[in-house]
Amino acid sequence: MHIPFSAPIWSRLYGPYGIQDVAGILTKLQKSWDEDIAKDLFWEKLHHQEDLYPVTFAAFPWLWSFSERESHKNIDILDFLSFTMKCARSSSEDGGATGIKGKFQGLSLRLGDHQKNWIPEHCRLTSEDMETLAALEDWYSANSSDIANTCADAVNGNNDYLDAILSVGYASLHGGDAAANLIIGWADKLEPTEILEYYPLQSWDLSALSALSKLLAPKNDRLASFLEEIVGPNLPCEKTESLI
Incomplete structure (x- = not known):
């Protein structure tokens, strides 16, 4: 579920500090890996105090692909993917082992949960965008086991x-x-x-x-x-x- 970098939804996918050019940063990293840019992306634009956001999940498929390509750099990516899996899983409603299907923290499929007063109205996610978020949830559910195993193997x-x-x-x-x-x-x-x-x-x-x-x-x-x-x-x- 790789959202094309040119897709309009990137202008509505928010992170801890609102809408930022995450697609542009990922495009740069795809062309040429830069450790400093990557770490700023991970810990400032995709994650904040163990909170995750819609743009985090939009970035995950791309980062997972980058981790395979950038074999000499992938520890930083795997470190981020493993830690954020803990954050994503912390919202399990029954407090126990739920498998890999279910809601993930920061990826609500309810439109009202994304109508933040700190995001300008014209930049907010739409009802049509919920289909994309649902596809991201499916991707994360399907790939969580492989990601977790790869991280542990590292x-x-x-x-x-x-x-x-x-x-x-x-x-x-x-x-x-x-x-x-x-x-x-x-x-x-x-x-x-x-x-x-x-x-x-x-x-x-x-x-x-x-x-x-x-x-x-x-x-x-x-x-x-x-x-x-x-x-x-x-x-x-x-x-x-x-x-x-």
């Missing part, structure tokens, strides 16, 4: 914090917020008891983390061992096979 043991961020998409997709926040807490060197006090693990979190620990064992044994230490006594191994 873990290499050289940087614990980066490895943690690369892992949270998988943890969030197959588990939930608690699983993802446990990993971030580990990267921040917090005590496990402190993390678990605020984010108690549910059965789906334990299952996801146990599967993830096995995936990460040959890549970052420190993170893998931490996860196994947390979930090992609580989850029989046979419950994790379907996630690997």
Whole structure:
């Protein structure tokens, strides 16, 4: 679901600071990758304090394509895709494992949710645009598993914090917020008891983390061992096979 850069909807797809020329920036990155421009796009124009926006989801298919092409640069892209998967999944209504279909934070299909008073009326999304947002939701649902697996596969043991961020998409997709926040807490060197006090693990979190620990064992044994230490006594191994 790659929205052409010339499509008029880009002038209505808003981010944290309203309408910006995200299509123009993506066009530049497609022609020539620039790390500084990319990081500004990621963390200033597509994301703000764990909030995502319609333009974020419009950029995801393009960034996913770029990550495959820019093999020597793709860690920055995968880092962003993994972290924002945690953000997107944080709106799961039942608080648990919902699979990859469902609503994603920042991508409401209700027109009224996009009628922000800080966006000029002539720049607001229209009812016709909801069909495009629905297509973006379908694309994200269909590709989330591949994205999460690719991000986890990029873990290499050289940087614990980066490895943690690369892992949270998988943890969030197959588990939930608690699983993802446990990993971030580990990267921040917090005590496990402190993390678990605020984010108690549910059965789906334990299952996801146990599967993830096995995936990460040959890549970052420190993170893998931490996860196994947390979930090992609580989850029989046979419950994790379907996630690997």
